Amino acid sequence: MLRFRSCILLTRLLSSPTASPSQGSSLRRLLAAAAAPRISPNPRFAVEDYLVSTCCLSRAQALKAYAKLSHLKSPAKPDAVLAFLAGLGLSAADVAALVARDPQFLCAKVETTLSPNVAGLTSIGLSNAEIARLVSLAPGYFRNRSVVSKLEYYLPLFGSTGDLFRALKYAYSLLGSDLERVVKPNVNLLAECGLGACDIAKLIIGAPRMFSAKPGRVLAMVACAEGIGVPHGSGMFRQALHAVSYLSEDKLAAKVDYLKKTFRWSDTEVRIAVFKRPVVLRRSKDTLQRMSEFLISEVGLEPARIAHLPVMLGLSLEGRLRPRYYVMRFLRENGLLKRNQSYYTIVKWTEKEFLDKFICPHKDAAPYLAEDYASACRGEVPARFIFA
Known part of the structure; x- marks a missing residue:
């Protein structure tokens, strides 16, 4: 048969x-x-x-x-x-x-x-x-x-x-993974910390190792997240767990010290930045160093300002932060920026919104602006974006 x-x-x-x-x-x-x-x-x-x-x-x-x-x-x-x-x-x-x-x-x-x-x-x-x-x-x-x-x-x-x-x-x-001894206890622990099924599912995708770790290890991760200033029940708690799941306690402490030194932050400022954007803990030291040099030395932002707007540290330096800064400066130096827009206002827009607000309105006065911006996004620096 x-x-x-x-x-x-x-x-x-x-x-x-x-x-x-x-x-x-x-x-x-x-x-x-x-x-x-x-x-x-x-x-x-x-x-x-x-x-x-x-x-x-x-x-x-x-x-x-x-x-x-x-x-x-x-x-x-x-x-x-x-x-x-x-x-x-x-x-x-x-x-x-x-x-x-x-x-x-x-x-x-x-x-x-x-x-x-x-x-x-x-x-x-x-x-x-x-x-x-x-x-x-x-x-x-x-x-x-x-x-x-x-x-x-x-x-x-x-x-x-x-x-x-x-x-x-x-x-x-x-x-x-063992359902009864590992997965279910970990899911129950996270539910007790205020995470709903949707957040837990997203955490499984982002940090699957948490759900194959012993419950004691997950409890330690919860303590680490709270230790860096993100209490359970807050909107950023899931992201904080995701960030610390890849770091041992020693590496976590070293990364916090590196953030303080690189961005010239006080203890309070680093806690503010991590609370608002835990993902900064997962950025490489090289990336953080280059962002610090650009945002502080080139754009001229105060360290405290960056700490309160850490969303910028989650964006691409080469694909977003630097090209939009060039556009902002070009428009300002050519008298095309009608209002005194802050740098954060310019980088927070989606790509479509940015093009609609800062590129398309100037196609007559600056016909090469769109092309120059596209080149900057590819890592090139057009001559019109080299400022004295």
Whole structure:
């Protein structure tokens, strides 16, 4: 019965519009093998050749995969797995990518693991296409029966399969974390700190390591966030947790000291900046140094002003801060800036708003301004933006 089902599913895979002629030929050989009666395993079964001719791997990929499949003595189990994948709708190219990434998937048990997982995921609302995507994203975890209970927990947390799969794209290791001893306690702890499901879901995407860490480690992160002046319950608490999740206590203290020295901030000013924009803790020292030199020495902003408007430190120096400063100065020196606009006012606008307010109105008086601004955004300094 299994072999009959395999033949049907392989036929579907053969008819996939994405299958190349060479892939189709390989799969036809697999179909013929699946249809033929099998008396006994072939003692000369060549795994590497099977991976190339049937799974469409390159010879180099097959050689690498062979180390994990050298124990195979027969194509029976891989044939069944390929038929299963065909039934999910994976193309020949998808199958090749999956096998290259996780060769041991060919050894999974279809009847006792893969098919029950499909049934379980279908019961919680996933479509065949979504299940196929999950297999491609995390084949190793799909070989474990716990994948159903984990998705059943994560789905309401993220609110939709779309948001869940976007998270798994960057943090598929969540499927390997222990739900009862690690994930749930961490989620409950963050909920007690005032984070809602939406914030927790965003934190999972931005800092997935938090949800595979022991609860004691997450509690320490909460303490660090509060220690830098961002109490739980504040609007910036999630961002503060995201920032400190990548830093040890020593590195965090060193980064705070570096901010004070580089921007000439007092203890109070650095706490204000971090409270308003925790992401500054994740900026590299080189970036912070260049921003300090530009904002203080070239633009002429006071350190205290920067501390109260730290959103600027989250913007691109080369792609936004510097080019807009050039435009502002050009307009001012040519008498085209009607009001005394502050530098922060100019950099805070979206790109479309900036063009509408500061570039387009001057196309007659300064016909090259748009071109010069575009050049500045690419890192060039047009002659008209060189000021005496």
